[in-house]
Amino acid sequence: MRFEMRVRSRWLRRGALVAAGLFAAHAAPTGESAAGPAAALAQQSSVSGHLTSVWEDPLPEQGTPRLRHFLSRHTGEMVPLQVTDSQLRAVGGAEGAVGQYVEVKGSWRGPRRTPGASADRELEVSSIRYSAAPTGAFAEPQGAPIYGSQPWVTVLCRFSDYPTAEPHALSWYQDLLGGNEPELDHYWREVSFDQVNVAGSVAHGWYDLPHEKAYYVNDSTRVSNLSLLKEDCAAVADADIYFPDYVGINFQFNESLAGYSWGGGSTLNIDGVSRFYRVTWMSDWADQFVYGHEMGHGFGLPHSSGPYGAVYDSDWDVMSGARNFNDPTYGWIGPHTISYHKEDLGWIPADRVYDATLGTSATITLHRLGDMSAPGDYMMARIPREDGTYYTVEARRIVGYDTYLPAEAVVLHHVTNRAFVVDPDNDGDPNDDGAQWIPGETFVDAANGVTVTVESQVAEGFLVTIALMEPGHIEFDPTSLAFATEQGTDPAPQTFALQNTGTGDMDWTAIDDAAWLELDQTSGTVVSGESVDITATVATDGLAEGTYNAIVTVSGNADNSPQILSVSLEVTAAPVLTLVAEPIDLEVVVGVDPPPHEVLIRNDGGAELTWSASSDAAWMTFSRGSGTLAPGASEVDSVVISVDGLDLGDYSGTLTFTGNATNSPLTLAASISVVESPSIALDGTLEFEAWEGDSPPEGVILTVGNDGGGTLAWTASADQPWVDLSFSEGSLAPGGASTIRVTVDGSGLAAGTHTATISVSGNADDSPQTKPVQFVANARPVMAAADVADHLMGVRDVLTAEEVDYLDEIGNGNGAFDVGDFRAWLQFTGMLGSIRQGSGEEVAP
Amino acid sequence: MRTRVLLGAVAAGLLVLGCGGDSTGPPPPQPVPGELAVTVSGGGAFAGIFLTVTGSGITAPAASGGASLYYDMSGGTLSATVVGSTLSGEVLRFSVPDVGDASDYVVAVQQVAGTSNQPLSPGGFSATVSVAP
Incomplete structure (x- = not known):
């Protein structure tokens, strides 16, 4: 219901735009009448006509846009009004008043328009009321919906003090109206899904205005007399143009109009016809984007924007500031306008608009907004809100005039009196990730029961799920939780009820912000009128004395989401006994006591701790057995295990620590296995031989075995640095064996025989065992x-067999002495190349 | 290769014999001392070679291209081992009393080693003797 009311409101505005063309002809010839005694009321006037509005758009960063209001009279005169929103509400509000025929009473401000005056006087409105429109009104322009041929004429006018300045030639403006991308006929066809065209539009000029720029434009006050500009520019071009042939007029001037361009509508009494036209007033810097934007105002479109108070910050709409691409010929090019605007102008049929209704959830395909050629899919969705406004949802893809959008995404707008991009991250940028809804993301307006989930991207748009549910309402019982406990003792859990007192079922999630707090449920659904019990558990481990506060934040589709439940925890000082020890689970060789086992006793509480320890096993005792610890202090006691007299087998016992701590007593379990002694067995011949300076390429295996009972924990080491072991420790079950690869590095050893010893030690009664290592470094x-x-050339057999073998070994190793071996030996000895170049060494005696 | 060089030497001997029987012919050519070069081809890259050169009056052997040379000239045969980083083409020069008798010198490749000192088949290489340029 809320949404339907909103739609009616918008249709009222459409009707108002249509009515804007119904100008009265009954106003006094001067358009004003005295309204009182000469002295006091000489400036009080009454003027009748149609309310019109014009959007005033400055250059980027050079001004603030304004919606200016005028009274359009049958003579074509535009009377600027100083009127407040509250005054406009008397005739339907700032939006609804547009196009109404009204009688305005007020006082003139500023000089009357005279030759040489740069700006017209304004009528400061004192009252405004509906008035009967006169009969015999002229033809009205087409209001929304707007379809079909919409020819415009662009009139190029030069100020008399700028007689030669032309921002572009006539051909540029003519071409801009054309049908090739990105010209305006092509542009409006694509934006309107080929329901509107501006074919037949023409450009004329340049014409010379009768006055200098200052006559029309006051650069210091940034005010332009739009009425004078319109009338004079139309008059100087009138001989060439029959204006009633066109629905719109672009008045293009050759200088800046105080930094603004304008778009809207106005009456013009020319060529024997007084009628209402779509009108733009263009500064010299107007490009394709500005033309698209101002003509959009001419078609009745307002601005859209982000939600941050700016107007030109949205890159999603030509009716904001979306200068996304700069064309070398036509300057900045505008993207499509948004779905709200397209639907408003009648370009999206009702059966292509998904209107969410209360209590429904639907998954729909949203076709990309730049194209409607494929039948069936929705082009937009509307989701009403409690406050009478609504959201639009549209799919934007990188195609056509949308090629230079910030991204391919689903985009939401919140439509009030105009459309604002939905940008929940509130970072000031309505174009970034926060405003781009992509697959996997969900927009949630819990207060209004709205969720929009983008399910996936499909060929021509996005698949979205839109749900509109009655919201729930979050209440807690109790409204807060308070825990109190001593250090070392966790308080009893507490439960609170999460109640849904709203009208709709509520999906909820709960999170807390404290490590010591845990909830047994963190999400779920509560139907209307029901509640769910949530239990909060507190763990005080490690908490010092003091007061702790936490909050539980419950969110969901509730009209008051999120709600916060406060939780407090009061921890009072007490000793807390903490034990830190490795598990006592040992294998002990019969007759051999293991090393003492250390246990750290710590007081983690806030009061002094007195503790004592006992053992229930005779083979296990404490070296101290008791102590006193200040808050935060700790000490180490040793558990002494004696296996004297124990037979082979398994034994277990319990160590008990008691004290004045609330968490006392604490216990440690202990177990030992008394086993026979392991025995170290070594196997392997560790003999190496190499030429002096060389290292043997292969290692030799040394096997370490356990020939005894019980697990052998062993370590191995060598007493010479040139011996290396592949690993040096391990454990072996009875009968087990491990292998160590022993290598030697003889690069630093002189020729001769070198020896070393590898020792293997462990918990064996025959520990340690050793193995000799021998390395023979043969002299070269x-x-x-x-x-x-x-010898090589067979001149003399002067080498021994060993020397020949050596030469082959360091050479190619093919079993024969040859020139390759000779060359290798020369390389090894550094003699290769030592013979003087070009000479030779006579080797004969 | 050795066979081809030996046949060349036999043909040169017959020509000298014919001229000696013609007193009206031109005088016999005078000996021209100079250098002969041994060039090795085929078999790919190599870095060491042991070869023998048979012929009279060989003196002053020298390795070409900066290689090292070890040689022996006892028994009228030049035994030469040339080793270097890489070898190719001309590997050895030596002086002779008459370069016109170049064809009388017989060279034989005995062993060849590659750049990694690996043995290469001598049959894959051929060596020729020519007047040093």
């Missing part, structure tokens, strides 16, 4: 190059 043969060469 010393030979003269001449002898080696002689």
Whole structure:
């Protein structure tokens, strides 16, 4: 119901726009009448006509846009009004008043328009009321819905003091109206889904105005006399243009109009016809975007924007500031306008609009807003809110004039008197991630029971689920929780009821902000009128004495979401006994006592702790057994295990720590297995041989075995640094064995025999065991190059068999002495290349 | 290769014999001392070579291209081992009394080693003797 009322309101505005063309002809020739005694009321006047509005758009960062109000008279005169919103409410409000035929009473402010005056006087309104429109009104312009041919004429006018300045040639403006991308006929066809065109639009000019710019424009006050500009520019072009052939007029001037361009509508009495036209007033900097934007105002569109008080901050709409792409010919190019505007102008048929109704959830395909050629899918969705406003949901894809959008995404607007981008992150940027709804993201307006989930991206749009549910209402019973306890003792859990006193079922989630607090439920659904019990548990481990506060935040589709439940915890000082110890689970060799086992006793509380410890097993005692600890202090006691007299087998016992702590007593379980002694067995011959300076390439395996009972924990080490072990410790079950790869590094050893010892130790009664290591570093043969060469060439057999083997070994190792071995030996000895270049060494004696 | 060089030497001997029987012919050519070069081809890259050169009056052997040379000239045969980083083409030069007798010198490749000192088949290489440029 709320939404239907809103729709009616908008249709009223459409009707108002249509009515704007019904100008009265009954006003006095001067358009004003004295309203009182000459002295006091000489300036009081009464003027009748149609209320019109014009959007005033400055250059980026150079001004604030304004919606200016005028009284359009049958003569074509535009009377600027100083009128307040409250005054406009008397005739339907700032929006609804537009197009109404009214009688305005007020006082003139500023000089009357005379030649040389830059701006017209304004009528400061004292009262405004409906008035009967005169009969014989002229033809009205087409209001929304707007379809079909909409030819515009662009009239190019030069100020008399700028007789040669032309921002563009006539051909540029003519081409801008054309049908090729991105020209305006092409643009409006795509934006309107080919329901509107501006074919037949023409441009004329440049024409010379009769006055200088200052006659029309006051740059210091940033006020332009739109009425004078319109009338004079139309008059100088009238010989070439029959204005009634067109629905709209772009008055293009060759200088800046105080930094603004305008778009809206106005009457013009010319060519024997007084009628209402869509009108724009363009500064010299107007480009394709500005034309699209101001013509959009001419079609009746308002601005859209982000929710941050700016007007031109949305890159999603030509009717905001979406200068997304700069064309080398036509400057900035506008994107599509938003779904709210398209539907408003009648370009989206009713069966392509999904209107969410209360108590429903539906998954729909939203077709991309830039195209409606494919039948069936929705082009937009509307979701009403409790306050009478509503959301629009639309799919935007990177195609056509939307090619340079910030992203492909679902975009939401909140429509009040105009549309605002929904941007919940409130970061000031209505174009970034926060305003882009992509698959997997959900917009939630809990207070209004609205959720919009983007399910996936499909070929021509997005799949979205839209739910509109009556909201729930969150209440807690009790409204807060208070826990109190001593250190070391957790308080009893407490339960609170989460009640849904709203009219709709409520999905809820709960989170808390304290590590010591835990809820047994963190999400769920509560139907209207019901409640759910949530239990809060407190863990005081590690908490010092003091007061702690936390909050539980419950959110959901409730009209008062989120709600906060406060939780307090009062912890009073008390000793807290804490034990820190490794588990006592040992295998002990018969007759051999293990090392003492350390236990750390700590007081984590806020009061002094007195403790004592006892054992229920005779083989397990404490070295101290009791003590006193200040808050935060700790001490170590040793558990002494004696296996004297214990037979083979398993034993267990319990250590009990008691004290004045609230968490006393604490226990430690202990168990031992008394086993036979392991025995270390080593196997392997660790002998290595290499040439002096070389390292043997292969390692040798040393096997460590356990030939005894019980687990052998062993370590191995060598007494020489040139011996390396692949690993040096391990444990072996009885009968088990491990292998160690032993390698030697003889690179730093002189020729000769070197020895080392590897020792393996462990919990065996035959520990340690050793294994010798021998490394023979053979001296390298010393030979003269001449002898080696002689031997190679068969001149003399001067080398021993060992020397020949050596040469082959450091050479190619093919079992024969050859020139490759000779060259390798020369390389090894550094003699290769030592023979003087070009000469030779005679190796013969 | 050795066979081809030996045949060339036999043909040169027959020509000298013919000229000696013609007293009206031109005088025999005078010996021209100079250098002969041994060039090795085929078999790919190599870095060491052991070869023998048979012929009279060989003196002053020298390795070409900056390689190292070890040699022996006892018994009228030049045994030469040339080693370097890489070898190719001309590997050895030596002086002779008459370069016109170049074809009388017989070279034989005995062993070849690659750049990693691996043995290479001598049959894959051929060596020729020519007047050093």
